[in-house]
Amino acid sequence: MSKSTNSTSTKGPFLIVDGHSLAFRAYYALPVDSFTTSAGQPTNAIWGFAQMLSQVIEAEHPTHIAVAFDMAGGTFRSQMLPQYKGTRDAAPEELISQLPLIQDFLNTMGVTYVEKQGYEGDDIIATLATQGKRDGYQTLVLSGDRDAFQLASENVTVLFPGYHFRELKRMTPEAIEEKYHVNPQTYPDLAAIRGEQSDNIPGVPGVGDGYAARWLNQFGSLKGIIDHADELTGKKGQAFRDNIDQVTLNRKVNALVCDLKLGVRVEDLTFGHIHLDKVNALFDQLEFGSHTRNKMLKGFKCVEDCEGTVSVAGKETSFIDFQEPVLDVVEDDMALQQWSEEHLPSTQASQAIAAAMPDAAPVIEAAGDSAHATQTVEVVCPDLGQSAWYLHAQGQAKPGAEKLEALVFLAPDGHALELEAHHIHSMVGSLQKIIDSRIGSCVVYGYKENIHLLQAASLQLPMPLFDVKLAQYLVEPDFHAADLDQAFAHMMKVPLNTQPEVEQGSLDIDDQAETEDATHNANRMSLRRVQYIKLMAEHIQPLIERRQQFNLLRIIEMPTSTVLAGMEHEGAKVDIHRLKEMGDQFAAEAQDAQNIAWDRAGSQVNLQSPKQLQKVLFEDMGLKPTKRTKNGSYSTNAAALQKLYVTSVDNERANDFLGALLRHRETNKLKQIVNSLMESVNPKDGCIHTTYEQTVAATGRLSSVDPNLQNIPNKNAAGREIRSAFIPGENFETLLSCDYSQVELRIMADLSGDESLIDAFKSGADFHKYVASLVYQIPMDEVTSDQRSHVKAMSYGLAYGLSTYGLAQQLNVSPAEADVLRSQYFSTFGKVHEYLESLVVDARVKGYTETIFGRRRYFPGLASTNRVTREAAERGALNAPIQGSAADIMKVAMIKAQHALSKAGCQSRIILQIHDELVAEVAAGEVDMVSNIITDAMEHAVELAVPLDVSTGIGSDWQQAAH
DNA sequence: CAGAGTACGTA
DNA sequence: CGTACGTACTCTGA
16 A cells, blocks of 8 residues: 555556666675576576565555666766766676566566666656656655655655665655755755765765755755855865865766656556566576565565466465464473473374484494595485474573573474473473474574573473574575574565564554563564574475485584584683783783884874874884785785884884884784683683584684684794693593694595595605605605795695785795796696686586585676686685585584594593694593594594594693694 | 774684 | 684774
8 A cells, every 4th residue: 555645646656666776776785695596697686676676566556667777888977977987887797687687577577667878767767757747646766876865756755775675765855854954856966065975976075964964054055055165164164165066066967857758658657467477487597486486476466457376386385474373371291291292293203203314423424435425315304394393492592601581382283382481490301301202303493502592491402303594504605694583584585573464564664663561572572483493494495405405414514513512511611810820911011012112103102003003104204115905005914014124124213113013913912812711711610611603604614703712823832822721621631632634635635536646645754745845856855944835835725726926925936936836736736736627617617616515605706707706706616615625524523523422431522623623621531532532533534535634632731732 | 883994813 | 916714903984
């Protein structure tokens, strides 16, 4: 129903769409990564466009629609303003390629689109809006271009996408006045003063909407301000006077032409005849999924005269259906038992499902038979809708501070149960029984978080059937949602925080504040979230199935969650006094360095402010800058400072300053690290409980947050000292550290099948020295340390897509020398070269890369016409399968190690993972056994063509355990 | 007060 | 002009 009924117009609404601006907004609002067909055609813009159009049609029921497009080539504006780019010409190729598809889409929708050489879509819109007004239509202009605001009037409303693309703001004259304090007619004056960054139009520097509006209201119009320019005070006034020419030009450019000859009449632009079969055919071609498609078509379907069935692959489907669950109440154990028997899948059914699922450890044994685990039998995931129940735990999942607030169950029959904390406590026994007996058919969002939450109530959560969060990570590793709600919004392509039961709610700008009490609200959220999990699970399960990633999910990711949850829960013990000592010492050194720096600088510069440092170094001291930052300013990073330091020996004051600054940088950083570690120590147990993020790193690695224990200094002696604060826990004796040597290179050797490299690893000799002797064709004992380190850098650079330029810079040699090294290297290891090239080629063909366990990462950037973008994607495609396979292998090793430790009845446990290193705390008398178990698990996580080498060390702290 | 920019720690 | 991360700090503009 139209919301703009307070007008004298009776016809319409007439919807005018700024095609290009909308496509542009959609393109940048939606990740192109997740919207690309298997043939590499990006579809994010068309999807967003269609989605937005559908939403507006559903909400506004327009009777007439026109879509205006820019045409390629300049306009009269680009002639007036040289830096003005016709927005279309400035668009990225990935967007341009979608414009014809958008027009195809409009054709299938029976929507007319209009373009005119030499003019922009804006002018067409202005002309149509003028015609609509003249002919008595209630008119809506859908545009992300603020220039359209000048068209707003009693009968013309501009629909403007907000920060979130799908949130439309109704820009009526009143709304414009409220936001900008000027009327629509004056808006172009304001825009001319302020400028328009997106169109590359500079305004008056330092003057924003506020000042512009103040002046406009004081003098009535831009012309008025110019006439009284002398009266403007302050810096901003002067800035205005300095830029009058620019502003005048801006005003000419942003005036819209409203009397074009378009050859169409509004009455001919009727909307209503949709070619549904063609829409479906196009959407098939674009590989739009069923949920998203139906959601989108829902809007179009409500149009009268529209016949046909919305179908996907010939199958009748329904729209996203938020069926309200039946919320039951149980007060005691008995009722709970009864409820579970009545509504949850039977124990037998759950166990049958569980029986069909392999145990993690044995399957990994099977997978370990071959590096190419994708060839092992793929376990099939049962259809979730029929046989699964859903569990959602609400509360705080931070390790060491876990708190369970509520548990929500959703049964396959639509019955739901919500238990609050006090209930849970009194029913722990029966709850555990229910969970244990039916875990085989349970679906969760975030297994690891759920383990923590349930543990807070003394409940133990065995491995469920399916984890939506991990599944989503496997399907779209480059996307990371902050929470369940965001994940839902993203996966289902619906606006965030929209009440599912309220239709068309997303177009309201005046949200009514919820006045219900907090508890009730929290309950409603929990209930909604468990529904979200169900909908997401049903959406994502077929995708996992189609990609054959259920094994990866079941035998690697989910068991990894178990291991990580344990590590996080136990934490790593630290010597707090030792930390305090070090912190004080670093603080004193930093202070000392700062005093010297301040003395030499002659002022109290903030040494942590690059901006202030630039002034001191390059202005006051007159040093010659070396490197620029990407922003154009002069870099003050360590590398740049080091160079300055070396070249300023004759300038004592500057030299002293730089030396002190470098020292301050280093010690201050260490001070920060120590401080943050101290703040993270849990006072209850003296341990640091990090959180390992299992769904963040796009390659499949883990990351560590709050605090990050994967970047504790290790390169310099001073920093490495911090590791000595990590000690065994109370009932443990020593720390054991095991790390892989050159895993990534070994993976490359295996996957490339390069005999020379394989032999290099099999030889067991000093690897880099051995490789150097091959590359330089000299005996091993003649390899110089320079040669060894150059070859070492080359080897490591391989997996990063290192350029010869970068190599040269790192080795401090000429690019020519680096080039020679590279060709020598590749002629020695020809298959490695071929393999690396093939990674990129394959990724270009398939659109994604794959690790040895079938973990994918998509690279839409490979098809980009932008060199920087494309080459970055190429390096990513080179690196992802290698880094990712190493991550897979480490995960398998962790699972195996933990399995073996518990099987052997060891008390010892893994406490840290740093990508290629595991740290364990070892109980008395277990050193040899644990060392063997972990080493074995790591060495035999998979069998490659080369051995996996693990080096180990023990000590009374982490530093000593290093080797 | 959030976000961009810069810098820097790890594998 | 080297991949993958997380954190701390400053400065700026809504």
